[in-house]
Amino acid sequence: MRGLPGPPSDEPPSGEPPAGGGLPARGLALRGLARGEEPSRLRDALTALGPLAVLVVAPRGTDVPLTDVVITEPGDEATHPAxxxxxxxxxxxxxxxxxxRAxxxxxxxxxxxxxGDGTxxxxxTAEAAGVALLTLTAQARWEQVETVAQAVVGNAVMLPGLDPxxxxxxxxxxxxxxxxxxGGIVAIEDSANHVVAYSKSDDGADDMRRESILTRNCPERYLSVLREWGVYQRLRAGEEIVDxxxxxxxxxxxxxVAAVRAGSRLLGTIWVQRGLSPxxxxxxxxxxxxxxxAALHLVRYRGEASLAAGLREDLAGALIDGRVPAGAVVGHLGLDPCAQMTVIAIxxxxxxxQVDPSRRELRDARTTEIVSVYAAAYRQLALVTHLAGRVYLLLPETSGTTDGAAVTRWVQGLVSALRQNLGTPVQAAIARVVSGMEEVPAARLxxxxxxxxxxxxxxxxxxxxxxxxxxxxxxxxVGLFRDPAVRDPSLDLLVRHDARHGTDLARSLLLYLDAFGDVAKVAEGLHVxxxxxxxxxxxxxxxxxLDLADPDRRLLAMLQLRAARREP
Structure with a gap:
């Protein structure tokens, strides 16, 4: 598909000078919006482009109009449409x-x-010019990007991520x-009761489950019973969970069954059937x-303009990694830039x-999915992203203050669930609470x-x-003492002496210094x-x-000996 035709326009065709002078940009294939139509936004293009492009900086945020797509090449002296x-x-x-700049x-x-070099x-330059900057990913082709962007500008219905x-x-x-x-058997349905996704079944699957999966629809005889029991009425009335x-x-x-909503609109349902176990x-x-x-995914499935789950995760990753200024993405993520935020690393x-890349990728995806499920239940605006083998969770505080004890208890429950499901000794670190999004990268470190x-x-x-x-x-x-230029050679000699002669002088000296010279206490601990x-x-x-009367030398000796004990 080369592009979708835009609505009628009063603009001259590509190649003719627009009124008021200037040259049109090359490759203009879309003619803008009809009068009275709401223009698309940069965020819509980012959502549609998905993995094809990465937002590097957005000085004016992403809620800015996007009304045209133009191509320029080296040597072009084009006037770029607003x-x-x-x-x-x-x-x-x-x-x-x-x-x-232009x-x-x-x-x-x-x-x-x-x-490229110099990015x-x-x-x-982009910050000063007030222009958002996008870089294409390795797999992106220019014709793909042009087609998708044109479709967005033309208000064509495009599924975020391009492929349903x-x-x-x-x-x-x-x-x-x-x-x-x-521990149940799961099916996800849209608002028309069509089955759009489901989990693996076991011998505990009932007749309704089996028939729904086979036909991809909930059979009418079951629907009539559910209606008679008022299940759908209760969901539409606002109940979240119905037994x-x-x-x-x-x-x-x-x-x-749980309702999947976008605002007050029912997008679909999630059904969890009890199998052979409770x-x-x-x-x-x-x-x-x-x-x-599921609301994010069902919105994509229905082809409605919304923030795709993948883009949200990408933006969260850019925020926590410090690659994009907080001001450029917080609006897109629906966050208050001044809100308190707890940063958690898992x-x-x-x-x-486990070095097999495919196994590692599956493990990482599963970890992220589990954290996302629990986080969304705990805090609606929670952000989850995956970077370098770790999962990062951002919990915005909506009530003004953060209850640290409550957050810790919740994270303990989350880690317990992760350990049970992954079978590994998962650990989580809860960083300090930050008072604004600009502090998030430092909290991540x-x-x-x-x-x-x-x-x-x-x-x-x-x-x-x-x-x-x-x-x-x-x-x-202590990490500073990995540099030989920082270490005291005489203390290195002491450590080597212990290794050669089987003595315990370095550890005894360190414990003596740690205990402020309390000989009885240290001797008891060493059983000597x-x-x-x-x-x-x-x-x-x-x-x-070593001069034990010199407090500076005592402190440095303690640190270096401690560093030596941590070395492999």
């Missing part, structure tokens, strides 16, 4: 500096280009995750979170031998450092910033006589020349 997306073919990195001067909305400097099958794939994955977390009892005459087992006590919580996630702690400290804590499942702050800071300081400890300390001092 509100246009400029496709900079053949221009990379710093070479696009002049083009971006686009900003002309009032264009965004420039898309291939990434970081180009960020500053993508939505189906996401929904099937979600259905299987719900089944895993609830449906067994009905032996029709071979119905008990099930629970449902999990947390089924209602899982369904509430799943319904919020590490699956998968065995090191803090959470990463906390997870690194937790490696030495055995089976510790969850830790808070307050609990680990001293350990994290100490880790940072106090005089033995005194002898060890004197030997260590003699070998190193």
């Amino acid at each position: 509100g246009a997306l400029v496709l900079a073919i053949g221009v990379r990195g710093a070479a696009a500096d002049g083009l971006v 686009a900003g001067r002309d009032g264009a909305t965004a420039v898309a280009l291939r990434p 970081e400097r180009l960020l500053e 099958g993508d939505s189906h794939g996401d929904l099937f994955s979600l259905a299987q995750t719900i089944a895993t977390l609830t 449906v009892p067994a009905y032996e005459e029709l071979g119905l087992r008990p099930r629970v 449902l999990s006590p947390r089924t209602s919580e899982v369904l509430r979170g799943s319904a919020r996630l 590490d699956p702690r998968a065995p090191a031998e 803090s959470a990463d450092r906390m997870l690194e400290s937790m490696v030495r804590m055995g089976d510790r499942a969850v830790a808070t910033f307050e609990e680990l702050h001293a350990s994290v800071v100490l880790d940072e300081i 006589h106090p005089n033995t400890l005194r002898h060890r300390v004197r030997r260590a001092v003699a070998l190193t020349g």
Whole structure:
């Protein structure tokens, strides 16, 4: 498809000078919007482009009009229409500096280009010009980007992500995750009672389940019973979760149904049938979170303009990684830029031998899916993203203050569920609460450092910033002693002496310093006589020349000896 025809326009055809002078941009295939139509927005194009492009910076946010798509190449001296997306073919990195300035001067909305050297400097240019900057991903082709963007500008109905099958794939994955977390048999239906996704079945599947999957529709004889019982009426009236009892005459087992809504509009339902085993006590919580996630996918399935789940995750990743200024994405994510936010990092702690990329990818996807389900149930505007083998969770506070104890209890429950489902010693670090979105990247780094400290804590499942702050800071300081230029050679000699002669002088000296010289306490801990400890300390001092009366040297000795004990 080369593009969709736009509505009639009073603009001259491509190639003719517009009134008022200037040259039209090359490749203008769409003629703008008919008068009175609501223009598309940059966010709509980002949603539709999905994995084809990455938003690098958006100085004016993403809720800005997008009224045209133009192509420019090196050497073009084009006047870019106001509100246009400029496709900079053949221009990379710093070479696009002049083009971006010109686009900003002309009032264009965004420039898309291939990434290249000097892209970081180009960020500053785009910020100053007030132009959003998009970079194409490796798999994107210019004709794809042009076609999708033109369709968005022309108000053509395009499924976010381009392929309805993508939505189906996401929904099937979600259905299987719900089944895993609830212990039930899951089906997801749209508002017309068509089955759009389902989990794997077992011998506990009842007649309604089997027939619905075979025909992809709920049979009428079952629908009539559900209507008679008022199930759909209760869902439309606003109930989130409805219990449906067994009905032996029709071979119905008990099930629970959740409404999937966009605002007050019912988009569909999630059905969890009890199989051979009872449902999990947390089924209602899982369904509430799943319904919020399913709403994003069902919107895609219906072809309505909305924020796709994939784009939301990408933007959350860009926010937490610091690749995009918070101001450029918070509006798109529906967040208050000044709201308090708790940042949580989760590490699956998968065995090191699991190096197969496909297995690792499946594990990461499953972890993200489970966290997303629980997070959506706990906090409606929660953001979940996956970066470098870890899952990051952003919990915005909507009530003004954060209840740290409640968040910790919830994270403990989440980690317990993850450990049960993944079979690995999952750990989570709850970073400090930040008072604005601009502080999120720093909080993420803090959470990463906390997870690194937790490696030495055995089976510790969850830790808070307050609990680990001293350990994290100490880790940072101790890390300096990896540099030989920082270490005291005499203390290195002491450690090597212990290794060669089987003595314990370095550890004894460290414990002595840690205990502020309390000989009795340290000797008891080492199970030696106090005089033995005194002898060890004197030997260590003699070998190193350490002046115990110098507080600075004492402190540095403690840090270096502590660093030595942490080395492999």
